[in-house]
Amino acid sequence: MLQVSHIRENSEEIIKLLAIRNLDAKPMIDDVLNFDEERRQLQTKLDTTKAEMNSISKEIGNLFKSGQAEKANELKSKTSELKETIKTVEQELNEKAEALNNILYKIPNVPNPIVPNGNSDEDNLETLRDGEMPNLHDGALPHWELAKKYDIIDFELGNKIAGAGFPVYKGKGARLQRALIAYFLDKNTEVGYTEYQLPHLVNEASGFGTGQLPDKEGQMYHVTEDNLYLIPTAEVPGTNIFRDIILNESDLPIGITGYTPCFRREAGSYGAHVRGLNRLHQFDKVEIIRVEHPSKSYQALDNMVSHVQDILKELKLPYRILRLCGGDLTFASALTYDFEVFSAAQERWLEVSSVSNFETYQSNRLKLRFKNSDGKNELAHTLNGSSLALPRILASILENYQTGSGIKIPEVLIPYTGFDIID
RNA sequence: GGAGAAAUGGCAGAGUGGUCGAAUGCACCAGUCUUGAAAACUGGCGAGGGUCACACCUCCGGGGGUUCGAAUCCCUCUUUCUCCGCCA
Known part of the structure; x- marks a missing residue:
């Protein structure tokens, strides 16, 4: 969520930038400013009443000590009215603070000025396209048919055991999956990310910390x-490592990586049950998360982008990078780059990674701060990205690397799979 | 799952109704000394709200209560530890 103090000082600019998201934020910002003003007035009233109460209490204590019980009892009778005032003002204050928070939860992050205008994914700005388009042989198949032909992914079996969207990987398919996870983790740790194994279930506080709650409650599986x-992404347990802590400036930057399965209900989403691996209820992902000094977070974002790029290059998959437009930008992000890989047999681009800078939007709610050089506590910036998400990478490898005699394995993965072809 | 004990600042650890936002030690920061470092000495050192800045208010695991007054008493929840049971 945004900081009230920041809104107070930059309301005009914030409204202007939120317009990039096609959002008329003026009414909400005005509400914030009004509620905040009222809240502070109530706070002052409460504080002075309490101060009065405190000084009377102190006096009573002194009177008793000096044996003036009668006087003390006289004073006591004065306190009941103050108590009443404290109670009612406190309640008003709580209501006001809650109203303020409820609005703040609804205001998305302020986009970076370079975020393009636009309504949908069609307006995203392609910033780079790289890699060779594969030349597939006649009779090339989409991955769900390849999966069946080589018996490496069983969608029906998953359906039987759990339901649609829970595929079962078998034999070389399972091994390829494991190889990709190990390969991604190695690539990430090579450039300095520390590997973590994180819980796959999180508590309510963590859900709030990264913003899945209260808004997107319906998107997560809930163990009542x-x-x-159940985590929808490693971002949730990974970022919550840093909830409620104050770092030293010298601790920054921090980079962590972790593999987790991800669980998503995909309730009400368009094409919830599209074919194959394109959209699943359970999938695997290796995530990278960074905590950065505010002055360095955009440099870090560039770093993450080029890191993901390196991996896609090594896998020799044709990809493009998109700078998401205002309409496609996720709620908490200030700037996001999506990576899409071209899946030759489906003849479409598939999103395989999303790399974002959240600036202080997450850290404000997480209370993730560092002690800056002035000795003041300052919110750190958080960033994260997939490096990488498995299913669509797998799909595009299967499709792009297919030949008449089997599916070849990208060279960099052979040490991990132990075989060089699926046939 | 059963029985018991505990939860205080970055850590350790005092504090059982008022003078406690909290002793002390360690860690940390600044300074003196030193060629430099260590040691020693001096000073500083939790967080949030509020204010131009003070004042002031809040926070001793969370929530509620008793009281003029709560870290301290009561209720409740959570977590941790020990013992027993079960178990990959």
């Missing part, structure tokens, strides 16, 4: 018995 949520 224990009030835990």
Whole structure:
């Protein structure tokens, strides 16, 4: 969420930038400013009343000590009115603060000025296209048919065991999946990310910390018995490592990586049950997360982009990078680059990674701060990205690397798979 | 799952109704000394709100209560530790 103090000082600019998201933020910002003003007035009133109460209490204590019980009891009778005032003002204050928060939760992050205008994914700005388009042989198949032909992914079996969107990987398919995970983790740790194994379920506080709650509650699987949520991405447990802590400036930058399965209900989403691996309820992903000094976060974002780029180059997959437009930008992000890989047999681009800078939007809610050179506590910037998401990478490898005699394995993966062809 | 104990600042650890936002030690920061470092000495050192800045208010695991007054008493929840049971 945005900081109230920041809104107070930059309301005009914020409204202007939020317009990039096609959002008329003026009414909400005005509400914030009004509620904040009222909140502070109530706070002052409460504080002075409490101060009065405190000084009377102190006096009573002194009177008792000096044996003037009668006087003390006289004073006591004065306090009941103050108590009443404190109670009612406190309640008003809580209501006001809650109203303020409820609006703040609804205001998305302020986009970076370079975010292009636009309504949908069609307006995203392609910033780079690279890699060779494969020349497929006649009779090339989409990955779901390849999966069947070589018996490496069983969608029906997953359907039987759990439901649609829970594929079962078998034999070389399972091994390729494991190879990709290991390869991605190695690539990430090579450039300095620390590997973590994280919980796959998180509590309510963590869901709030990264903003899945209260808004997107319906998108997560909820274990009601224990009030835990299955993670939709490693971002949730990974970023919550840093909830409620104050770092030293010298601790920055921090980079972590982790593999986790991701669980998504995809409730109400368009094409929830599209074919093959394109959209699943459970999938694997290796994530990178960074905590950065505010002055360096955009440099870090560039770094992450070129890192993901390196991996796609090594895998020799044709890809493009998109700078997401205002209409396609996720709620908490200030700037996002999406990576899409061209899947030759489907003849379409598939999103395989999304790399974002959240600036202080997450850290404000997380209370993730560092002590800056002035000795003041300052919110750090958080960033994250997939490096990378498995299913669509797998799909594009299967499709792009298919030949008449089997599916070749990208060279960099052979040490991980132990075989060089699926046939 | 059963029985017991505990939760205080970055860490350790005092504090059982008022003078406690909290002793002390360690860690950390600044300075003196030193060629430099260490040691020693001096000073500083939790967070949030509020203010131009002060004042002032809040926070001793979370929530509620008793009281003029709560870190301290009561209720409740959570977590941790020990023992027993079960178990990959």
